[in-house]
Amino acid sequence: MFDGQPQAVSFQLRQLQLQGWRSGTEGAPLCLCLHGWLDNANSFLPLAQALPEFQLLAVDLPGHGRSDHRSPDAHYHFLDWVDDLLQLVTVIDAGPLHLIGHSMGGMIAGAFAAAFPEYVKSLVLIDSLGLVTAPEHNTTQQLRQAMLSRQKRLDKRKPYYPSLEAAAAARLQQSDFAMAQAMMLAERGTELVAADEQQAPRWTWSADLRLREVSAYRFSRAQALQLIADIQQPGLAILASNSIEMMAQAKPLFLPVYPHLQVAELTGGHHLHMTEPEAVAAQIRAFIAAQ
Structure with missing residues (x-):
């Protein structure tokens, strides 16, 4: 059994090491938590305290928190996060997992669930929908801005x-x-x-x-919609009433596309899993219990 304090864990991937922590009761349902851009695993501490009956495994994504940075010749492409996640679940080797992702972490979890359904039992998106897209006619400008930002x-x-x-x-x-x-x-x-x-x-x-740095490429809208439509696992989107502009734009585009998505809107801002953990935990608890 784990005690009340999260236990430090580390995972060696092919070329870097991820640091994180694990909380909850050993043998309980395992939820792998992916944080948002420029956050770290501690963004899930309030949720871990509110969900003691689950195991929460939260990691710092590469370049964040205490995890390794990518090699000096590399950059942080979105699809590389999906590769990181594939390596991680292979190392964990715990069978299909419940994925909980906030913001960017939710986008990574969604893309992974579509491409590798055998590793995902369910998907919880905390103020996260779809993927970041850009019009095809902006490809050249996107590339220019990315190289200049480097x-x-x-x-x-x-x-x-x-x-x-x-x-x-x-x-x-x-x-x-x-x-x-x-x-x-x-x-x-x-x-x-x-x-x-x-x-x-x-x-x-x-x-x-x-x-x-500015991303060198973005999914087109058609690519993003096709990928989201391929998510076949049961999903729960917990959306904030006072969210960021990107979420307001994502709702009408992506909400109709998820095949099996429940939606709950809670009072709070983009980090509502930190500021309103009990309300978020109640939604997750009921959702996972129903699976």
Whole structure:
């Protein structure tokens, strides 16, 4: 049996190592949790506390939290996340899993469920629908912007903060949650820079700067719709009443396409699994119990 505190876990993939944690009761249904862009596994801590009867396995995606960054000659293409997930579930080797994904993590989980249904028992999307798309006529401009962003990234340096609290406060400026949730992410997503005799200790966020580069390609709308239509597992979308603009655009496009998707809208913002964990947990509990 696991105790009340999440247990640290690590998984060696082909070329990098993923770090994460596991909570809940051994032998209970296993839910693999995938966080959103620039978040980390700790975004699921409130949900783990609200779902003690399940096993939650949350990992830091490559370039996030405590997991390895991609090699110096690589970038963070969306389809590579799907490959990471395939390697991970193969290493876990626990049979079909319940996948829980927030935002970008939900997109990765959805693409994976469509392509590899044998590994997925059910799909829970937390304020996440479909995939990011771009019109075909923007292909050249997308490529240009991506290459220029790679060049600009070479001149960028990470900001440093005098304390962990200061790093969390900076994250708070770009978020829809409170300081308590920002500290959860900061405790896992920052690193202390060694100080010399002339300089006090400093904290910086550990996320790879390449995560902020413009993507070199996007799915076309037709490609995204075809992929989502191939998701045959039962699904639950838990949507926030006060979400981000991208979700408002995704709803009319993707909601009619999922073959087996239940939808629940809860009061809250994009990170409602952190700010309203009990309400989100109740939806997940009922959904998984019905499978």
